[in-house]
Amino acid sequence: MSVTxxxxxxxxxxxxxxxxxxxxxxxxxxxxxxxxxxLLGVIGMALTGVDPLGVATxxxxxxxxxxxxxxxxxxEGFLWLGLxxxxxxxxxxxxxxxxxxxxxxxxxxxxxxLLVLLVVTGSILAAMGLEG
Amino acid sequence: xxxxxxxxxxGAGVGLFGSLLGLGGGILLVPLxxxxxxxxxxxxxxxxLVSVIVTSSAGAGVYLRRHVANLRLGxxxxxxxxxxxLLGGLVAFALPGPVLEGLFALLLGxxxxxxxxxxxxxxxxxxxxxxxxxxxxxxxxxxxxxDGFTTxxxxxxxxxxxxxxxxxxxxxxxxxxxxxxxxxxxxxxxxTVGAVFAGIVSALLGVGGGIVKVPLMTLxxxxxxxxxxxxxxxxxxITATSSAVIYxxxxxxxxxxxxxxxxxxxxxxxxxxxxxxxxxxxxxxxxFIAVLLLxxxxxxxxxxxx
Numbered sequence: 001m002s003v004t005x006x007x008x009x010x011x012x013x014x015x016x017x018x019x020x021x022x023x024x025x026x027x028x029x030x031x032x033x034x035x036x037x038x039l040l041g042v043i044g045m046a047l048t049g050v051d052p053l054g055v056a057t058x059x060x061x062x063x064x065x066x067x068x069x070x071x072x073x074x075x076e077g078f079l080w081l082g083l084x085x086x087x088x089x090x091x092x093x094x095x096x097x098x099x100x101x102x103x104x105x106x107x108x109x110x111x112x113x114l115l116v117l118l119v120v121t122g123s124i125l126a127a128m129g130l131e132g
Numbered sequence: 133x134x135x136x137x138x139x140x141x142x143g144a145g146v147g148l149f150g151s152l153l154g155l156g157g158g159i160l161l162v163p164l165x166x167x168x169x170x171x172x173x174x175x176x177x178x179x180x181l182v183s184v185i186v187t188s189s190a191g192a193g194v195y196l197r198r199h200v201a202n203l204r205l206g207x208x209x210x211x212x213x214x215x216x217x218l219l220g221g222l223v224a225f226a227l228p229g230p231v232l233e234g235l236f237a238l239l240l241g242x243x244x245x246x247x248x249x250x251x252x253x254x255x256x257x258x259x260x261x262x263x264x265x266x267x268x269x270x271x272x273x274x275x276x277x278x279d280g281f282t283t284x285x286x287x288x289x290x291x292x293x294x295x296x297x298x299x300x301x302x303x304x305x306x307x308x309x310x311x312x313x314x315x316x317x318x319x320x321x322x323x324t325v326g327a328v329f330a331g332i333v334s335a336l337l338g339v340g341g342g343i344v345k346v347p348l349m350t351l352x353x354x355x356x357x358x359x360x361x362x363x364x365x366x367x368x369x370i371t372a373t374s375s376a377v378i379y380x381x382x383x384x385x386x387x388x389x390x391x392x393x394x395x396x397x398x399x400x401x402x403x404x405x406x407x408x409x410x411x412x413x414x415x416x417x418x419x420f421i422a423v424l425l426l427x428x429x430x431x432x433x434x435x436x437x438x
Contacts, residue, residue, distance in 0.1 A: 016203065020203055023193075024194070027192050028197075031186060031398075038391045042136060042395060052135050052139060052388035061381070061383065061387075079391045082391070083391070086189070087182070087185065087380065089189045089369065090372075091373060093189075109208070112211055116207065116211050116370060120214060120370065120374050123217070123221060123375065124377050126218065127377055127381035
């Protein structure tokens, strides 16, 4: 399983290289997509004359309302979608890594990935608990 | 519209300045939003977290493609930074604003003193430094860049490298499993404790936490500086997300402000990584230290006056 990189014997396998390359593509493409969405929202803000520092109440986050806002070309729809993508990217990275570790039969790191996802889920539940 | 442009330019300045000096945007963005734009501290922290996730994801993509970041070590440590971030995110809503401002002032002072203690960057870098990628603490990859903050210094020596031995015995050892080319990870227990602390700092103050993680990995865990900075950058994503979702669901993220700022930080950091080799960062560094100290005083004064 070990490979030689720069002449140094390492415990890094080809599978690990493949996981890293897949995650790298996900992160780069995902970042550009997220920034693209946010940019559309900012352009929408400029076109509709939204003053970000002047609005009394900022639009609240409602995941279910994002598709309708986007279809109605409301800037907050694009902004929220972009921001949600930003937050989802690291989670996606952990999911891909976990599946990759599982495929490579690396049970310990697959378990670590699962635990990381559980902590993030815990954050969401805790926030919902605080909200309620 | 003008306010949006000002936010975008402010974010770009933060991203540019931060990437030139090897820092994430949080340490600059939170004071800019609170002292400069009069936004509440929690909102500023939330927006800062979003911005550091953007730069972290972009940077991590590059690091992983080049196999500079240690994915296995990063994922193991980020389990603990995420726990710290969850804790910090909850504590942030229990602490009064002035306490958070006081803590941020302390962080600013600490970073300023850390930068003062670093040696002056060598403009005539060694051939290896010119050809190999250099990495900042929280921001995207910097090609061949060296600055006084991330360059190994007498107070932050490069970790000694030990050859990894991937035989059957070490394969059973989890610590060896986390090691990388030419080095073996040590003191994982200490690393996990430090990672929890880094997560708490990140969630409370809206910073990437590289200021904690990089020294921890290089000094305590025997991880080479370049790998440590790349791995720290990668870890920021999930660390910041763990607390950012709390801020999001608590209604602390204002999309009208977060949008222009995030784009600005992304563009500024991207420009910074491209021009860093053409800019003498020594003057910039002293200016930055002065700004940090001044901001620390202002933040402390604001905390005390309330």
